[in-house]
Amino acid sequence: MSLILLILATGFLAQTAEVRNPRTSPEDVAAGRKIFRSHCAPCHGLQGEGGRGASLAQGVFFHGNSDADLLRNISEGIPGTYMPGIFFSENQVWQVIAFIRSLNQQAKETLIPGEPAEGEKLFHGKGGCGRCHRVNGSGGRLGPDLSSIGSSRSAAHLRDAIVNPNGEILLPYWLVSVKARKGSYSGFRLSEDTYTIQILDVKEQLRSFSKQSLQELKIERVSLMQSYKTVFNDRELEDLVAFLSSLRLKARTQ
Amino acid sequence: MKSPAFVLWTLIAAPLLSGQVSHQRLLNAEQEPANWMTYSGSYRSWRYSPLDQLKPENVRRLGLKWVYQMKTTHIVETTPLVVDGVMYFSEPPSNAVALDVKTGSRFWEYRRKLPGKINVCCGQVNRGLAISGDRVYIGTVDAHLVSLDAKTGGVLWDVEVAEYRTGHSLTGAPLAVKDMIIAGISGGEYGIRGFLDAYDAATGKRRWRFWTIPGPGEPGNDTWEGDSWKTGGGPTWLTGSFDPLQNLIIWGTGNPSPDWNGDVRKGDNLYSDSAIALDADTGKLRWYFQFVPHDLHDWDATQVPVLVDEDWGGQRRKLVYWAHRNAFFYVLDRETGKFLLGKPFARQTWAERIDENGRPVRLPNAEPTAEGTLVWPGVQGGTNWYSPSYNPRTRLFYLSAWENVGLYRKGEAVYSPGNRYIGSVPQIDLPEDPGWGAVRALDPKTGEKVWDYKLHTKPWAGVLSTAGKLVFGGSDEGYIFALDAETGKELWKVNTGGNIRSSPITFLDGGKQVVAIAAGSAIFTFELRD
Numbered sequence: 146m147s148l149i150l151l152i153l154a155t156g157f158l159a160q161t162a163e164v165r166n167p168r169t170s171p172e173d174v175a176a177g178r179k180i181f182r183s184h185c186a187p188c189h190g191l192q193g194e195g196g197r198g199a200s201l202a203q204g205v206f207f208h209g210n211s212d213a214d215l216l217r218n219i220s221e222g223i224p225g226t227y228m229p230g231i232f233f234s235e236n237q238v239w240q241v242i243a244f245i246r247s248l249n250q251q252a253k254e255t256l257i258p259g260e261p262a263e264g265e266k267l268f269h270g271k272g273g274c275g276r277c278h279r280v281n282g283s284g285g286r287l288g289p290d291l292s293s294i295g296s297s298r299s300a301a302h303l304r305d306a307i308v309n310p311n312g313e314i315l316l317p318y319w320l321v322s323v324k325a326r327k328g329s330y331s332g333f334r335l336s337e338d339t340y341t342i343q344i345l346d347v348k349e350q351l352r353s354f355s356k357q358s359l360q361e362l363k364i365e366r367v368s369l370m371q372s373y374k375t376v377f378n379d380r381e382l383e384d385l386v387a388f389l390s391s392l393r394l395k396a397r398t399q
Numbered sequence: 400m401k402s403p404a405f406v407l408w409t410l411i412a413a414p415l416l417s418g419q420v421s422h423q424r425l426l427n428a429e430q431e432p433a434n435w436m437t438y439s440g441s442y443r444s445w446r447y448s449p450l451d452q453l454k455p456e457n458v459r460r461l462g463l464k465w466v467y468q469m470k471t472t473h474i475v476e477t478t479p480l481v482v483d484g485v486m487y488f489s490e491p492p493s494n495a496v497a498l499d500v501k502t503g504s505r506f507w508e509y510r511r512k513l514p515g516k517i518n519v520c521c522g523q524v525n526r527g528l529a530i531s532g533d534r535v536y537i538g539t540v541d542a543h544l545v546s547l548d549a550k551t552g553g554v555l556w557d558v559e560v561a562e563y564r565t566g567h568s569l570t571g572a573p574l575a576v577k578d579m580i581i582a583g584i585s586g587g588e589y590g591i592r593g594f595l596d597a598y599d600a601a602t603g604k605r606r607w608r609f610w611t612i613p614g615p616g617e618p619g620n621d622t623w624e625g626d627s628w629k630t631g632g633g634p635t636w637l638t639g640s641f642d643p644l645q646n647l648i649i650w651g652t653g654n655p656s657p658d659w660n661g662d663v664r665k666g667d668n669l670y671s672d673s674a675i676a677l678d679a680d681t682g683k684l685r686w687y688f689q690f691v692p693h694d695l696h697d698w699d700a701t702q703v704p705v706l707v708d709e710d711w712g713g714q715r716r717k718l719v720y721w722a723h724r725n726a727f728f729y730v731l732d733r734e735t736g737k738f739l740l741g742k743p744f745a746r747q748t749w750a751e752r753i754d755e756n757g758r759p760v761r762l763p764n765a766e767p768t769a770e771g772t773l774v775w776p777g778v779q780g781g782t783n784w785y786s787p788s789y790n791p792r793t794r795l796f797y798l799s800a801w802e803n804v805g806l807y808r809k810g811e812a813v814y815s816p817g818n819r820y821i822g823s824v825p826q827i828d829l830p831e832d833p834g835w836g837a838v839r840a841l842d843p844k845t846g847e848k849v850w851d852y853k854l855h856t857k858p859w860a861g862v863l864s865t866a867g868k869l870v871f872g873g874s875d876e877g878y879i880f881a882l883d884a885e886t887g888k889e890l891w892k893v894n895t896g897g898n899i900r901s902s903p904i905t906f907l908d909g910g911k912q913v914v915a916i917a918a919g920s921a922i923f924t925f926e927l928r929d
Binding site: 229230 | 472515516517518519522564810811812813815816817818819820821822823824830853854855856874876877878892
């Protein structure tokens, strides 16, 4: 009896492990790219960088990493999310998966020559990055939390952000200066609506203002971060990028 | 023998007591301001109420009456109906609820079992119900039209309007006209061939279908290249209006498919992006007016047609006011569809002007390209489906306006049934330039702006105006607010804490004026605090 169960269980495992994408040629990738552009990119971005939908470029899939998981999620959609299923044939879905995997491959191949351990030392030492950035619960709050930055940003993007901090500044890091009756404050724009604005000031205090009550309100899309172009040499920059790229979310499966 | 007076009284009171919503009651909806019986409040779609208990002097005392929380994670776009003390509304994806307007307590709900794989372009939404007789009607995202018992929510009939696997769905509120239910179709991003349908309210049998994309041999088919008419789009997903004196249903049609690549559909692409006027009994086309010939920007004409009789050039005329997604405000003659006025109400960079026949004189370099073209307005337009309002006391036209730019990209378009057929991936919100919005008042005689109530973000909520000279609106930031209809001055606001993507209504409960709007996934109601 138990032997039969064991055989059944092994058979089942073998079966799920066997589901492999049968369509992985360059032609399949190209065909998948076309479908992706028109059907997936509106939410996931043209290069799978994410948008309304999750980033697919880094190879971390929250609803399952295997080919079988991707086939199911793309064909049937993901219940309880905005992800719909698509009505393409299984072969075409495999081509889409081939394209997504090619993005993941690119992400892997562009991984840097640097040493993550050396980069971690630079992060806390010479760079002083931890004064403003948190990693896994420690560090400052004046810049983005970097605990999983490697999952959402490519190495090239990280390199650029270190040498050119004003290149892209996300909305929560726009610099806000206000003159209120109680005094003047500057900090980061956490949120804003027609009537109010919420900031985290440079002393890490949460503040909310009624716009009407302010004598002055200035919002600038500049970064408080200096350029590290002259601080690090090329080797050090690669080490730091390698460390940041290693900060990843752990995938979870359903 | 009963006295004549008694008989007369019975005749007047009978429909009210029975709760039956006759065609007569719908024709005279504005004489029953205690109720809100159609999507836009009346057949002429003013989203206006003759109620004047709430006014600039007292509106700041508005307070919460009750809140009803829905059980949904989908975007709520519904406009509730109120009839004789009962509020009926849809809960997305395709459910319906009836409540006691006094307390918000539920009488019944209808929850539809849906197939697992529904493809709708922009969320599994529903904008509302129709009521006729003692029944309510709902369109579903699996493309059915369902008749429910207004007392129990029980299903009386359930008919398939179209095949949902090919990208058809019903998201708009149906419109009850005579003994028929008029229902529009969604699927302009899936290469459907659009239509508008009329169903027998009692049996669900289809009375007529008007194809918004003409077939071979029909006038207008030659505005489509080859077989492109078969997948030409032209959906009808927003509730239109009814002109009883002309027996005309006036409705808007959506974009041609594929949206952003017109190479496969050369020609004007009739009757996409058009106002269509159909004989209510036969569904035959009386007139049409196409706002955007050969559209390449997804600028649907799915806005509420506002029917007004007004002096025009020294003559009393039947008019349609239409604030179009392409950022122009139009006035059309309602008897002929003739173009009378076209004036921008928001920033636009695609047309030099609208010529004397109503055809846009296009500016160069506004077409989508592979690398992307920046054009005002953006993909969501200068306005979209959220309701405008016309107020006969101020004679102003109010709308939610967007000042925004879009990056229009052109890509490949290959049709496959049930999948997106759009021809590119436009960028709707540019991080550097997210745009802003306003509730805007226009003088409909000139299209000139009278005032602006500026919003930090672009509003997806419609507006309501009242005889108390108030305009109610909402924002994506979650605020519902009341403005002075003459000046746009803010008089009251409250943060509901959820995106508002619906249009407000007003009615009476126990003789007291109530304002209601869906915000987040709840229905909020407000009345004056004593």
